[in-house]
Every structure is written in C-alpha cells, then in structure tokens.
Amino acid sequence: MADTPETLIMTLEGGDVTIRLRPDLAPKHVERIATLADRGFYDGVVFHRVIDGFMAQGGDPTGTGTGGSDEPDLPAEFSREPHVRGVCSMARTMNPNSANSQFFICFDDATFLDGQYTVWGEVIEGMEQIDALPKGEPPRAPGKIVKMRTA
Template sequence: MARLLSFLSALVLAAVIGLSPAGAQSTDPENTLLLDLKDGQVVIRLRPDLAPNHVARIKELTRKGFYDGIVFHRVIDGFMAQTGDPTGTGMGGSDLPDLKAEFSPEPFRRGTLGMARSQSPDSANSQFFIMFADGDWLNRQYTVFGEVVEGMEFVDNIKRGEPVQNPDKIVRMRVAADAN
C-alpha cells in the first residue's frame, strides 16, 4: 500500500510540473529547470550542493525571462552546446556581476551543465553549456551546476557550428516550481 501511495504521489507531482513519473521521483521543482527547445523539453536537475551561487544566478535570470529566445551561439559536435549570451556573439552576458568560481570534483559527463567563462576563473556570468560527451579536461576548471535528466535527445538535435549559421534558440526556460 505504501508503494502504491508513493507511486501515485509521484504521478501527481509529474502532472503538476510536467515530468514523467521517473523524472518526478528524482527532482525537486525548485531546483529543476524546464528548457524548451524546438524539438521538445529538456529537464535539468540543478546542483546547489555543488555550486549554490551559480544555481541561484541561473534561477534568477530564468525567472526574469533572460534566456527565452537566446541562441546557441557555439555548438561543437562531440563536445558541447553553449548559450546564454544575449548578443549571440559569445562575448555578452547579463548586467549582473560576474561570479566567483565554484569548482568541484564533479566530472564533466554527457548531459552535464557547466558555466562558460573567459580566461579568468571568476568570470562566469550568464553563459552556460551542455555537454554532448564526457570532457574530463574541464574537470575542476569550470563550474558544474546541473545535469540533464530527461530530453538529452533534444539537446543532441541542436544545430552545430562555431559560429552557428541560423542558430537554434531556447524557446523558453522556466524553474519547474513556477511552471504553469
């Protein structure tokens, strides 16, 4: 009976935040992003345990609608897709101050989200990337702040290029707790 109630609770949560039952069991709506791409929705589990300041920044910008309509300006096959620059050039960011690095031992694997930065470790602002494949050379060099838990096939469909010609965009990004 307890298992049935647990399963039903997961189904209700899934209906409320738009996740499948499997995803609902492992996500916290306040630390889950819903990233709508042209081909479907990507569910991202944020990792405040690894990078609390970066997670707070991503949620703040997401709640302001900052990422809606922003292009994937740098997409390298077998490596990653980068977005978060309102200019689309790879040189821009938000009007908020840069963040201090929050490097951790968490490895960069397929589906990991990391913060983009310049040469300075403390220069992350709004740009982030999603890994297409493992990238151990990035470990402890860039801040890990999340991971794709559903919809990686939609990330795989993002148009490649550096720079990308007619790039794909983030249709909409929301914190799952705010989704309606």
C-alpha cells in the same frame, strides 16, 4: 536555501529539456541561472557555439559569445564533479571568476574541464533535444531557447 528550485525546464524548438539543478555543488551559480531563467533572460537566446562530440554553449543575449547579464560576474565554485554527457557547466573567460550567464551542456565526456569550470546541473530528460541542436561556431541557423523556467 530551502527555496532553491530543484529543476529547470528549458524549452527548445524541438521540445523540453529537464535539468536537475545542483546547489550542493554551486549554490551561487544555481541561484543565478534560476533567477535569470525566471526573469525571462534566456527566452529567445541562441546556442552560439555547438561543437559535435563536445558541447553546446548558449546564454549570451547578444548571440556572439561575448555578452552576459547585467549582474556581476560570479566567483568560481569548482568541484570534483566530472564533465560527462548531460552535465551543465558555466562558460567563462580566462579569468576563473568571470562566469555570468553563459553556460554549456556536454554532449560527451569532457573530463579535461574538471575542476576548471563550475558544474551547476545535469540534463535528466530531453538530451535528444540538445543532440539535435544545429552545429557550428556559430551555427548557420542556431538553435534557440524558446523559454527557460524553474520547475
């Protein structure tokens, strides 16, 4: 995958978040996120579940936590990579092979998720923008992805 992008720029209302992609851990998930981002899929999508001290979840075009893209679900690409502050991982249902477009970014260590969710990236700049997202399940006025593209 020589043409796999290395980073993703997620522009939030407060500024940019730079995410280093990890195709070494989850090549199919990285490809999915990058493809959807470059297609404009995530533009305008909210963070519908933001739990202080845990994580911010987004990537559902319906904003409800039940939606996804029109692409097929992905098979799990679990790894030993720890879920720590800044890690980007895929959300899924109880079915381990149900990740589609929803993802979450850890605010803090959440190592109890290790080996059960697919890690596909890590925030390398702009984590303060994630920290500033409105909290709630769902937040009263959810934070929104203005634009997300590979870089």
